[in-house]
Amino acid sequence: MEPIWAALTELWWIPPVVVSGGATGYLVKRRRSSMNGRRLGYDAARLELRQAQRDARAAADMARIARAEAARVAADRTASRADAEAVASARRALREAQRAARAAAAQVKASRVRLSIERSALSSGGTPPLERTRARHDAVLARWMEYETDPARVIAYPQMSDGRRPATAAFLDALQRARDARPSAEHRMTAEEFSAYRRAVDDLERAFEIAERAARGQAVQPELPDALWDAARTVVLRTSDSMVAWTQRWRRER
Template identity: 50%
Template sequence: MDPLLLIEWWWIAPVAAGGVAAGGIGMRRRSMKSGRRLAVDAARHDLRQAQQLATERRMAARLARAEYARVSAERSARRATPEQVAAAKRMLREKENDAKAAAADVRAKQVRLSAARAALPAASAPRPLERLQAEHDAITARWMRYETDASLQIAYPAMTDVKQPATAAYLRAAGAAVDARRAASGKVTTPAEFAAYRDAVADLERAFEAAEYAARVQAGEAPAAPTWQDAAQDMLSRSAEAFDRAAGAAASAFAAWNERKQRPDKR
């Protein structure tokens, strides 16, 4: 190649590379502005918070472990009471459980981030905020059926009775979801605002399902959730039945063995 051409065109490669990079950044900014990556950014925001909390809880568990070792040593030297050792051990167990829960939450947030990346909408598809608002509207529409349909009001009066705990919980969740929606519906929605709205809609759906189930229980259409006494009694009954079956099988086996032993040898 002519050296003069190299001199004249030496700047093209850096400028072209810079243009490609700038184009990529511009595309990402347009994607962020349009809200296409909002669910991904919110999931990444949740993951960072979960990782920070997990780090804090791991450190708290290490401190509790060191404190338990110190109190145990003090007890060996008869400078600490058994109650102090027991309290330090309980604290250690609590902090370790908190650390395990935080680690599990980090793994869950990593899965959510992967799912959000896989579900990244196409350019012509509804944006994550629009889909979330549609989910919110669908839950509200399900609730409004009980408010506007006279037959449903008669069949399930608990759904519109604010004195019912499940109904009151739904109404509180509905108010929280409306507030979160209002905060996330500005000109620019931050990942934190989207995450708060997403969680509020999830809480609203769970509250609606609980209220609907409670109303159906009162209407006699669904079995009530067993109390701990019922669960304990059921477990005892099952254990007794299993013991009886095992005892019967053992008795039958012993009787058969005894019969074979007493049978005369015909050889």
């Protein structure tokens, strides 16, 4: 037994080191997990900016091609090799390509704004990005449920529950997409998944606004460029902590 006790005496330091190492590893992993959670918005915004830049380059190329094609058709018209309808069609295609290029350029600017906001949020702390997005999602659900559960609103705005209405149908589709993209509590999201979920919530907010305005008989503009919606949503991002607090208060009152 003496050799065994001698070995145990010499190795007394191993269990404390293992325990200490495990605790340290757990703390590092927990901090890294927390940091990764806070980086979700920033990493997703970087991905979205890169995609917006690629889309803008492609749209600009298409606009240049359309301009060259319009010039060619105009020259053919001068030489009597094309008719007036061909010229008009080429000009329409050019206008559409130019409009798409402007929208894509605006999307790049909006993506840069979002990246700047997420960078500031990353350095200043505050509510994590996923929690902010869930709060926005919950806020739309809360507003919609008011039309479903308030008898006065049900009577005044029946269109909000009528899936045959185009605007309401579009909202219900967006509602399903956002529900499908929403992660469970235990799921660890990637930047790509978070970007998809945030975009689904963006679309849900837009669809609800259109459906609500249509139900109230107000003019709607469903073709509003994405960049303008993104610019408007920067206000939501800047006041995200207030939205989280509002959603939590609404849940308690219900």
